Amino acid sequence: xxxxxxxxxxxxxxxxxxxxxxxxxxxxxxxxxxxxxxxxxxxxxxxxxxxxxxxxxxxxxxxxxxxxxxxxxxxxxxxxxxxxxxxxxxxxxxxxxxxxxxxxxxxxxxxxxxxxxxxxxxxxxxxxxxxxxxxxxxxxxxxxxxxxxxxxxxxxxxxxxxxxxxxxxxxxxxxxxxxxxxxxxxxxxxxxxxxxxxxxxxxxxxxxxxxxxxxxxxxxxxxxxxxxxxxxxxxxxxxxxxxxxxxxxxxxxxxxxxxxxxxxxxxxxxxxxxxxxxxxxxxxxxxxxxxxxxxxxxxxxxx
Amino acid sequence: xxxxxxxxxxxxxxxxxxxxxxxxxxxxxxxxxxxxxxxxxxxxxxxxxxxxxxxxxxxxxxxxxxxxxxxxxxxxxxxxxxxxxxxxxxxxxxxxxxxxxxxxxxxxxxxxxxxxxxxxxxxxxxxxxxxxxxxxxxxxxxxxxxxxxxxxxxxxxxxxxxxxxxxxxxxxxxxxxxxxxxxxxxxxxxxxxxxxxxxxxxxxxxxxxxxxxxxxxxxxxxxxxxxxxxxxxxxxxxxxxxxxxxxxxxxxxxxxxxxxxxxxxxxxxxxxxxxxxxxxxxxxxxxxxxxxxxxxxxxxxxx
Numbered sequence: 001x002x003x004x005x006x007x008x009x010x011x012x013x014x015x016x017x018x019x020x021x022x023x024x025x026x027x028x029x030x031x032x033x034x035x036x037x038x039x040x041x042x043x044x045x046x047x048x049x050x051x052x053x054x055x056x057x058x059x060x061x062x063x064x065x066x067x068x069x070x071x072x073x074x075x076x077x078x079x080x081x082x083x084x085x086x087x088x089x090x091x092x093x094x095x096x097x098x099x100x101x102x103x104x105x106x107x108x109x110x111x112x113x114x115x116x117x118x119x120x121x122x123x124x125x126x127x128x129x130x131x132x133x134x135x136x137x138x139x140x141x142x143x144x145x146x147x148x149x150x151x152x153x154x155x156x157x158x159x160x161x162x163x164x165x166x167x168x169x170x171x172x173x174x175x176x177x178x179x180x181x182x183x184x185x186x187x188x189x190x191x192x193x194x195x196x197x198x199x200x201x202x203x204x205x206x207x208x209x210x211x212x213x214x215x216x217x218x219x220x221x222x223x224x225x226x227x228x229x230x231x232x233x234x235x236x237x238x239x240x241x242x243x244x245x246x247x248x249x250x251x252x253x254x255x256x257x258x259x260x261x262x263x264x265x266x267x268x269x270x271x272x273x274x275x276x277x278x279x280x281x282x283x284x285x286x287x288x289x290x291x292x293x294x295x296x297x298x299x300x301x302x303x
Numbered sequence: 304x305x306x307x308x309x310x311x312x313x314x315x316x317x318x319x320x321x322x323x324x325x326x327x328x329x330x331x332x333x334x335x336x337x338x339x340x341x342x343x344x345x346x347x348x349x350x351x352x353x354x355x356x357x358x359x360x361x362x363x364x365x366x367x368x369x370x371x372x373x374x375x376x377x378x379x380x381x382x383x384x385x386x387x388x389x390x391x392x393x394x395x396x397x398x399x400x401x402x403x404x405x406x407x408x409x410x411x412x413x414x415x416x417x418x419x420x421x422x423x424x425x426x427x428x429x430x431x432x433x434x435x436x437x438x439x440x441x442x443x444x445x446x447x448x449x450x451x452x453x454x455x456x457x458x459x460x461x462x463x464x465x466x467x468x469x470x471x472x473x474x475x476x477x478x479x480x481x482x483x484x485x486x487x488x489x490x491x492x493x494x495x496x497x498x499x500x501x502x503x504x505x506x507x508x509x510x511x512x513x514x515x516x517x518x519x520x521x522x523x524x525x526x527x528x529x530x531x532x533x534x535x536x537x538x539x540x541x542x543x544x545x546x547x548x549x550x551x552x553x554x555x556x557x558x559x560x561x562x563x564x565x566x567x568x569x570x571x572x573x574x575x576x577x578x579x580x581x582x583x584x585x586x587x588x589x590x591x592x593x594x595x596x597x598x599x600x601x602x603x604x605x606x
Contacts, residue, residue, distance in 0.1 A: 110394035157418050161415070
């Protein structure tokens with residue numbers, strides 16, 4: 001293992017996930033090509049694919065086939081991409097750039113962006129539920145259930161709602177959210193999907209409950225660390241480094257731990273979470289080293 | 304059987320489906336209540352529940368438990384409701400009224416309407432994938448797959464895209480869509496979900512392939528008849544009768560069979576489709592009489 005081991009593994013997995021997404025979203029003939037073009041614009045050509053990497057590495061702990069793992073990784077990346085497309089809409093964050101490219105509603109139009117997001121969510125479930133993903137229907141049903149819970153009103157959509165309400169409250173001068181409320185907001189908005197990404201390999205591998213739970217807890221702490229690191233980057237990095245607009249959280253009055261605790265205490269908190277994430281992997285062997293390294297990388301990255 | 308048999312059965316099923324939706328979307332404590340309130344606004348308090356009725360009556364052919372049938376009916380109604388919320392958005396059809404009530408983005412705001420639609424789609428899959436829906440995971444996985452395909456880019460979202468493109472084409476004076484292209488647009492936009500609604504009871508009941516296919520074909524013809532009937536209503540009924548704005552299709556240059564064929568030929572076509580739908584039920588006994596009556600009712604209704 002060298003300092004390049006994790007970055008190289010991340011790059012390799014991102015390439016494989018990109019190929020899987022490309023194959024799962026073929027361009028059709030005819031006028032509906034526009035919808036697929038918008039879905040592909042949203043999904044392809046970049047991103048760290050951290051969620052997909054978690055699936056692939058989680059699945060590797062249990063000898064799951066690469067085909068199964070990559071399909072689930074692609075489905076989760078589709079779900080994540082849809083959430084970004086809708087978050088970027090004028091009625092939401094009104095963003096023009098994403099990963100250095102025009103957002104979907106800028107590259108196409110608003111109606112197409114709404115539809116492309118909707119279609120990506122449906123497509124994610126279509127991939128999980130299809131026989132190609134796993135021969136055991138109980139595994140497919142469980143994957144669909146977990147994704148639906150992570151994405152729904154008690155997951156991602158609920159967190160997004162809390163985020164919007166916190167911004168509205170800040171605008172009228174209400175006191176900012178406390179640490180517990182911010183933690184809950186982040187757990188719903190991004191944490192639940194990261195948690196599921198880490199757990200999905202164990203579901204595919206029909207792992208014992210204890211190991212499945214360990215990966216789930218790892219994902220939860222990792223997701224929380226990742227979010228703080230993201231907020232720190234927003235406050236400190238340049239747009240050039242991250243490929244998206246930065247300094248936006250403070251400008252928008254977003255409720256973040258960085259805003260509440262300050263940079264130094266937020267860094268300490270992120271480090272503690274990353275250490276906790278690693279600790280949940282104690283029962284795993286060296287095959288989990290990339291997941292351990294990911295916990296450190298998550299808080300050290302500059303983009 | 305009297306003339307009231309079907310309307311009474313529809314009302315009874317609608318009441319049960321409403322209760323199921325109410326139970327599946329409980330209002331939580333805390334700030335995310337706003338999201339659930341918007342989801343409930345979109346789902347509860349009306350609609351004919353034709354899709355849900357198809358599930359309930361399809362399931363009754365195979366002795367499926369009412370609990371299972373109502374959960375699937377509720378999931379499909381959630382999916383349908385989400386599609387209406389997003390269709391009504393300013394960037395799409397920009398509608399202020401739906402079933403005589405303000406649309407979700409008017410009653411709440413645009414961002415909340417986008418999120419409520421997104422959350423309803425996720426919730427629909429969460430309901431289908433949950434153990435309470437059916438003890439056999441193969442049934443749950445199949446339901447998730449079929450709903451995802453009916454809702455995705457080769458189903459509802461694809462049809463919506465074709466509809467938008469047809470409107471854009473009409474605006475620049477391009478020749479209108481022909482009969483085949485309109486038929487395909489409608490099959491994707493509304494037909495696939497109605498088809499799945501009719502087929503879902505057979506999936507729940509693990510029916511023989513032939514009977515499942517008969518219900519699927521019934522649903523396809525019924526859906527096509529329903530769409531023409533809807534377009535005829537838009538062209539001829541008052542907003543008071545239908546509870547929504549009418550005469551909008553012609554004003555928006557929407558591609559409909561009524562616009563292409565004229566009212567009389569469109570009526571003949573709807574009657575032929577309804578008769579074909581009934582014919583697919585020939586192998587079913589008197590327990591399918593309500594489904595037969597629904598085919599006639601679909602083209603005779605005034606709202």
